[in-house]
Amino acid sequence: MDSELNSKVNLQEILNTLEVDRKKISETYKTCYILFGLTLVILVIGLLIRFPALGIIGCLVPLIIGIVMYFKIDDDAKKYKADYKMNVVASALKTVNESFVFAPLSGLPEYEFVSSELFTTEPDRYKTQDLITGTTDKTSFWFAEVHAEYKTQTQTKNGTRTEWHTIFKGIIFAADFNKNFNVSTVVRPKSFGASLGAWFSKNVFSFGNTEVVQLENTDFDNKFVTYSKNQIEARYILTPAMMERILDLNKKCDETISISFIHSKMYIAFPLSQNYFEAPIHSSLLVPDLLTDDLSIVKFMHDIIHELDLNTRIWGKE
Amino acid sequence: MFVIIGLFAFLFIIGIIIYNSLIGKRNQVTNAFSAIDVMLKKRFDLIPNLVEVVKQYTNYEQSTLTKIVELRAKATSGNLTDEEKASLDTQLSSAVKGLMVTVENYPDLKANTNFLNLQTTWTESEEQIAAARRTYNSAVTDYNNAIMMFPGNMFAGMLGYTKIEVLATPEEERKNISAKELFNN
Numbered sequence: 178m179d180s181e182l183n184s185k186v187n188l189q190e191i192l193n194t195l196e197v198d199r200k201k202i203s204e205t206y207k208t209c210y211i212l213f214g215l216t217l218v219i220l221v222i223g224l225l226i227r228f229p230a231l232g233i234i235g236c237l238v239p240l241i242i243g244i245v246m247y248f249k250i251d252d253d254a255k256k257y258k259a260d261y262k263m264n265v266v267a268s269a270l271k272t273v274n275e276s277f278v279f280a281p282l283s284g285l286p287e288y289e290f291v292s293s294e295l296f297t298t299e300p301d302r303y304k305t306q307d308l309i310t311g312t313t314d315k316t317s318f319w320f321a322e323v324h325a326e327y328k329t330q331t332q333t334k335n336g337t338r339t340e341w342h343t344i345f346k347g348i349i350f351a352a353d354f355n356k357n358f359n360v361s362t363v364v365r366p367k368s369f370g371a372s373l374g375a376w377f378s379k380n381v382f383s384f385g386n387t388e389v390v391q392l393e394n395t396d397f398d399n400k401f402v403t404y405s406k407n408q409i410e411a412r413y414i415l416t417p418a419m420m421e422r423i424l425d426l427n428k429k430c431d432e433t434i435s436i437s438f439i440h441s442k443m444y445i446a447f448p449l450s451q452n453y454f455e456a457p458i459h460s461s462l463l464v465p466d467l468l469t470d471d472l473s474i475v476k477f478m479h480d481i482i483h484e485l486d487l488n489t490r491i492w493g494k495e
Numbered sequence: 496m497f498v499i500i501g502l503f504a505f506l507f508i509i510g511i512i513i514y515n516s517l518i519g520k521r522n523q524v525t526n527a528f529s530a531i532d533v534m535l536k537k538r539f540d541l542i543p544n545l546v547e548v549v550k551q552y553t554n555y556e557q558s559t560l561t562k563i564v565e566l567r568a569k570a571t572s573g574n575l576t577d578e579e580k581a582s583l584d585t586q587l588s589s590a591v592k593g594l595m596v597t598v599e600n601y602p603d604l605k606a607n608t609n610f611l612n613l614q615t616t617w618t619e620s621e622e623q624i625a626a627a628r629r630t631y632n633s634a635v636t637d638y639n640n641a642i643m644m645f646p647g648n649m650f651a652g653m654l655g656y657t658k659i660e661v662l663a664t665p666e667e668e669r670k671n672i673s674a675k676e677l678f679n680n
Binding site for chain 1: 527622633
């Protein structure tokens, strides 16, 4: 109880110190924006009174001051953001689970993202950050923010045009799975293409994808398509109880989740648009709901272990 | 003329697809059943070890152990129909389940590493058999649908394919677990 109180007092002190930095950074940024606005106004006035040279020379002064200030404060802002993650987020995470370790610069490696088989497209651009690792009872788990994209290139009159498309943006959760298995089983949201593939598999055996697993839970089969090279193993993993638990978990998410069971681990991809664990710049750190969103997502990830009953170790895997 | 030839060729191809699909589904059923068989054999192999370990610690469960050994001997004797095998497995499974409950009375046995390993392997094999049964039932449903629906039913008649019954959940597994019943044993 004392240590909890102490950590709260410590956290408050850290927040007070960081709030001073935040105010300075926020005000400098605002000054920069005003200077950039002024640059534009001088330029427009110069053009309107038909003295473009005067406009250009006049606008250079606020522009240069603005750019210098911007670059100077940018380093401070980076340091402030890093301090916030290391001191505020990391210690707040301990309130959810003592074992949590926060590594803001690490993430889920790209090779692990690809080998998880959650998505069929390989990324051309891959960003990941904010890795959190922890253990609950016998199960170790980790999760991180991931943004994976692929590119398409089209030839136009002006040359090659590159477009970036998101494969996945959100949080990928991984945990040690409590059963032994040899081949991978993947559960993906039911899309039009996947439904068509499943229909062929069911009705035109010779042409369809023989890896589709038709499960007896109709709600589950309506939401997801399951793929596995071993039909029995897929059902060994996806027991009737497990399917219900996955459906319950999915109900709590805005977008349908994807799950894979591979290399004795379980991966879950949660599509999310929000970027978590970031320090606010233009709003105060001294508000009571500062970490509400961040902690609720962490708690959600932490509770998956219990929700999917991953701590029950009665199937020969310690 | 070409239209008629084209139409026949189209019907011929459709016929081949349906025929192959039926054969494929039938083979899947056979394959799924043999998977259950393999798993049952694996589970039967656990019994002698289990009985040996339990014997060392208990003097009062002889009748249960004898029953389990007898059932196992029957199940592995061969010349059994699929139904008989399934029924023996159900009886065996419930006898072992009963044994696992009575083990609660023997703390030494409960702490024995060998026994704990066997118990874990048994639970694992139970769930694997359940998965194999579900795979079999899924293959059977798929096959039954194919042979009963048009146009598969025309080919099924020619091939002599008939409906296959799905494996019913054993009566014991369907019942809700009653704590009172468990403690009365």
